[in-house]
Amino acid sequence: MEIWKVGPIFVAIMLCAGCVPEEQTIEQNNEVSASERPAETPEKNSAEEEIPQETTSAVDAAAAVPVDAGDREATRSFPVEKEPRSIDWNKPYIVVEPHTARAIDGVTKVDRKRYFSIADGGINFDRRVPEDKYDYLVHELGIHFGRSLGLVKYPASKLKEDPKKAGYTDLTPLMQAKPQDGSAKLKADFGDNLDVAMHGAHNAYPEYMGRHETADSMRDAKHPQYIPENIDAAALLAAAVLKFNYTDFTRPRYYELVNEPHWSFFNDQHLADWHLKTREMVKKATPEVQVGGLCMSVCYFYRNNYRGFQGMKQFIDHTNGEMDFYSYHVYDYLRWRDGEYKGRLQSGLPLEGTLDLVPNYTMNAFGKTAHIVVSEQGGYNGEAPKGDFDGELVASQILSNAYPQADHDSWDIEMKKRSIVSFGHVSSIIANTLAFMDHPHTVQKAVPFILSTTWNWGPKYYAQLYVAKDYTDESEWVEQDTLNFYRFFRGVDGHRVKALCSDPDLQTRAFVHENKLYLVINNQSFDGESIDLYGIETGAVEVRRLGRNPDFTMSYVEEKIATPDVLEIAGRESVMLVADYGEPIKPTRAVNEVVCYGDKVAVPVSDAEFKIKIPTLGNIDYAQLRVAVTRAPGQSVEPLITVNGRELEVPLEDSAGRYTDKEYASTKLIYVDPKILKSTNKVKVSFPDGDDGAVGTAVLRVAVKK
DSSP, X not given: OOGGGGXXXXXXXXXXXXXXXXXXXXXXXXXXXXXXXXXXXXXXXXXXXXXXXXXXXXXXXXXOXXXXXXXXXXXXXXXSBOOEEEOOTTSOEEXXXXXEEEEXXXXXBOOHHHHSEESOOOTTHHHHSXXXXXXXXXXXXXXXXXXXXXXXXXXXXXXXXOTTSTTSBOOHHHHHBOOOOOOHHHHHHHTTOOOXXXXXXXXXXXXXXXXXXXXXTTSOSSXXXXXXXXHHHHHHHHHHHHHHSSOTTTSOXXXXXXXXXXXXXXXXXXXXXXXXXXXXXXXXXXXXXXXXXXXXXXXXXXXXXXXXXXXXXXXXXXXXXXSSEEEEOEXXXXXXXXXXXXXXXXXXXXXXXXXXXXXXXXXXXXXXXXXXXXXXXXXXXXXXXXXXXXXXXXXXXXXXXXXXTSOTTSHHHHHHHHHHHHHHHHHHHHHHHHXXXXXXXXXXXXXXXXXXXXXXXXXXXXXXXXXXXXXXXXXXXXXXTTHHHHHHHTTOOSEEEEEEESOTTEEEEEEXXXXXXEEEEEEOSSSOEEEEEEXXXXXXXXXXXXXXXXXXXXXXXXXXXXXXXXXXXXXXXXXXXXXXXXXXXXXXXEEEEEEEEBSOXXXXXXXXXXXXXXXXXXXXXXXXXXXXXXXXXXXXXXXXXXXXXXXOOOXXXXXXXTTBSSSEEEEEEEEEOGGGOOSEEEEEEEOTTOSOSEEEEEEEEEEEEO
C-alpha cells in the first residue's frame, strides 16, 4: 500500500479511521536505558467544640502490638471508642474530621493510579514477574503502572524513508502490524487502559527528517542532542506509532515528546512548534492521548530568584498554553554533608510552591490552570564518585564507620548499603506524593521512579523493587526497601477528608475508604515532633512507621496501638494511622477548597504585593495562605506577611535549615481567619532584613462549606 500516492491528508484520515490490517508486527521496545537518571486558628464550629478522644495517654509502652502478632493480639484489649475531649488550639495540633469530605477545586476522590505506580509500562508485566510477586504487588499492595521510555525510536529504526516522499517515513509496515495487547489477567486488574506516561528518547527520529540542533546541544561529544527538523513528518510518525503500534489497552495515556531535552532548546520556537504539531496530529488519530512537555529534568524554578522558571515559562508562552499538560521531573539531589543527607531539595514544602507556580502563571496569562504530569520523581544520591550504584560509595563509608569489624564484602552489608540509598529515595517520594495528592485539580499523573527489576541492563541499579540474590541468581528475588513505599500507602483510596495541622513540618493528609480512615503524617524535619491528635473515634489504630535506624538504613514497622492523644514522630519519619470503624464512614458534611491565585508570579521581594480575588465570601469554613519564597543562605527566613493590612503569625518550619543549600526555598503555609478576607485581598510579603530574594506565588485556598 503506497499511502503517499494520495497525500498526507489521507494518512491523517487513515489514522483516525481504525484500519489496521493484521499482517506483521513491529515490536515494542520500552526498556529503560542504563544511562538514565540522572496560623491563625481556623474557624471552629463553636467555642466548646469537641472531637471524640481518649483522655488516657496513648503512647503507653504496653499498647504496641505487632500487626502480625496473631494470637498474641487476642490477649490485648483496646477500647472500642475514644472519649471526647476539647481541642486545645493553643498547642500544636492535628485535627481530623473523618465525616467531613474534603474537595480541592471540586476533586474529592482519590485516584490511586495517579500516585502509586511503578516506573514500568505494564505490557506483559504478568509474564515478566513470578505469579506470587504479581499477586503481592497488584492485589495486596495495589500498584499501578506509570512510565515508559521510547515510543518512536525502536519502530523508526525498523521503518524506512518513503521513496515517494523524501523526509517522511513509509508507514505501510506499521499500519499492517498487529500490536501487542494485554492479557485477560491484566485487563481484569487494570481496566480499559494501563494509564502510562510515555516520554520519547533522545535523538529518536531518523536522520532523513533532518537534525535541528544548537551549538550547546552538540557540545558534549558523548551525548549530543538534536530534535527533528521536519516537524510535520515527525508529528505524523509519532501519531502513527500511537495509533497502530498499540491497542486501546496498551496505548500511553500521556505522551512527552522527549525525555529531559537539552536546556538550549527551552526557548527555541522550533521545539514548541514540534510539540504543537504533534499534539494536532495525535488528536486526529487518538484523541484520548494527552500530549505535553517540557519534561524538564528538574523543577527548582526558585533557583536564582526564580530565574530558573524562565525555561518553562518560555515554553508555555511559545505553545500559547495549549498543551494538554506541562511537565517536569521532581528529584531531591542528596549529598552527604556534616554527617547527614542534605543537598538541593525540591520535595515537600518547596514543591508546594512549584505546584502552585505553573497553574498560577497560566491562569494569569491564559485564563486557565495548566495540568501537570510528573513522569519521574524521587531522591537521587548522585554524588561522585557513585560506586557500584548511585549512592553506594557514601553508604559504604557510613557503614564502615558504624560497623568497623564487619565483613564489608558480605551480602548483608550490601543490602544495608542499598537500604540507606532506598531511604533517601523513598522518603523523597513520600514527601512528593503527599504534595501531589494535595493538587488533584492540576496533577494528572506523578510516577515514583521505582522499577520492578533492571537485571537485563543494570543488576545493581539503585531504584529496583527486587534484585537477584548476589546479583546473579535470578531464581531468588530479594526484596528491596523501595517496596516499603507501596506497603506504607496500601489501602489508601476513597475520598479526602478534612485534616488540619498547625505544624508546617508535618505534611498531614487524611482519607476515608469504606470503613477505614487513613491519616498520613510525614516529618520533613531532622527534629522529632510531639503533637496533640484529635478526631479519631476508634479506640485502637494500626500504625505504620517508615523511618531511619541509627546506621541510616530504613526502618519499617507496623503495629496495633491504642489511639494516641499525643503523636510522637521521629525526625524524617513518616507515620500512617489506620482506624477501622467497622462500618462505612459516611460524610455528614463537606468542604471545597477553592484555589485562588495571586495576580503575579516570580517577583522580587521589593515587589511582593499581590491581589487575590475570592469568588465567594459566604460560608467559609477555613482558609490557608500559601506563599512560596526563596532567599540567599544566611538571610532571614521569617517573612512578614499581611493580608488586607493585618499581620499574620507565620509559623517557622524546623526544616528551614534542611531546605537551605545554594539558596533557601520553601512555601509558607498560614491559616487565615476567614473574617479578614474580602472579595479582593491585598497580600504583602517582606523580610525584616531587606529585599534579598523573591516570592514565587501567593495563593489562597478558601474552604467553602457545602
